[in-house]
Amino acid sequence: MENIPEKARQVLKDGFIKERVNRGGMFQQVTFRIINKVNGNLTYAILHTDKTIDVSELNRMAEQIGLPVEAQNATAFPKGKSATDFRV
Numbered sequence: 264m265e266n267i268p269e270k271a272r273q274v275l276k277d278g279f280i281k282e283r284v285n286r287g288g289m290f291q292q293v294t295f296r297i298i299n300k301v302n303g304n305l306t307y308a309i310l311h312t313d314k315t316i317d318v319s320e321l322n323r324m325a326e327q328i329g330l331p332v333e334a335q336n337a338t339a340f341p342k343g344k345s346a347t348d349f350r351v
Contacts, residue, residue, distance in 0.1 A: 266348075271329035275308060280328065284320045295324075295332065299351050307349040309333050 274280045279296045286293070295310040309331045310324075321339035325332045331340045331349060340346070 268329035270327075274310070274328060274330060280310065282324060282328075284316055284324065286314065286316055286320075300333070300346075302346055305346055306351050307331070307346045308351055309338070309349070 275297060279294055281292050281294050283290055284293050285291075293312055293314055293316070295312050297308055298311045299306050300309045300311075310328070311333045313335055315336045316334040318337045318339065321332045321334055321337055325339040325341045329341055331338060331344070331346070333339075
């Protein structure tokens, strides 16, 4: 994983991030944890939460942090990136 922003490096080091997200019209603090997701023979790092979050919020977070973000309902990657860019 090269060419990732400094904020993403800090999140990977800490293993989690608490982010303010809009859920159902209300702002809430949600904790996202780093997990290693397996997709075929590829393993990559992703921020994960069990909560349902709007896709637009997931896209915003992925762009802002620089890491893929997964919620109960969807997964978002930063623009121009795919799972192979975040291999572990």
